[in-house]
Amino acid sequence: MLDKLDQEIIKLLQENIPLAEQPYMILANQLGITEEELLKRLNKYKEEGILRRVAVILNHREAGFKANGMVAWLVSKDKREEVAKILARHSATTHVYQRPTYPDWPYSLFSMLHGQSQAEVEEIVQELSELTGIDDYQILYSTEELKKTSMKYFIEEQ
Template structure:
């Protein structure tokens, strides 16, 4: 990571792995870096002001919360900025990029379990509003990896991937659970006891809140409580969504092999249709396009798949975590249904 001290690099690595769910998490973090709690808080604030750290908060599992999600691609022939602006108005759109393909606008969208429109109808409505008649909805069939940790030095670095063959058990969230998730998804307060701030807003004891958050992590409702970086400011300027056309009987083999590379932060098997035949998606972050191109050529030889495309993001229209259980979802649907 260009221009950062070794201590700052280590701090970012630890923050991306996740902070402890305890009363004084920054004190524990400081002990690992031989810094005081005050020094750690000051350093994190500095990295936020420099637009290296985007946010520190829980990464909740969208599916475990009951939301229906998909990756969607539109073919936009007119003004792509105006189309993106309309799509971004939906509170369930977390990422939205222009990419170098005839399907040139790619976004992820989620709708709550009690949505009156549902996912497919929501996407169809967005297509109608934006006059984008050609689009594909690509749902996740299998997740091989998800976890943006931009702390590698070489694209070929590997890690052990736990194969999760079992789907999450059906999780029933109470209204109290939803309130906790709604409050704690805010960026963590930069104070010695940050969870006390959340607890006070919820009218509960800090220790009880920490027990709840720990249980969410154990059940898979929360993946981790960690930092998300501005990847370009962190030195990773090339972002290539590489899609592969893999025979059905090799999809798991290829998916897990790709996921083992630390530079591949997301890896999914997705649905296909007559318009889109690429079933394995791998998101790769690199310091340069040339480096990424070469890495993918080597991957192609390793896995024996020659039919692939690298879809580079040429413009970022939106990158923002979804605010779960927000009233904004229902307000958006109210307006959409009146049109």
């Protein structure tokens, strides 16, 4: 069961985390607790499955990445994990997902790549194709951003 402090921590983590050398110290000060106590609770949440991760939401277009391509890769089941690791290690990759296949869509592995242009994304895809040995893929380019928010918990009723 989450106590009042747990709820306050979760509410605070839903907002922007300070861009600072010691962001958790700043958050702890806002909560009136020590950084050690905050980190202890965050580790507990992780161990208990309450918190999966703390992650950055990057507004790619505002950061200068004008071309965002979801690459659908045709990868055999026995090579998926190996290929996924190669894709995930690349600095231009932000997400790698495995998804079910369908008779008219055999692609099972997806990676999100970001670049300054479609040509740059295509160069990265070619590099990844050579690294993985996978040459059957489709690049699906983003045309607009639809969502850049996360779920909000323990919010006051409006």
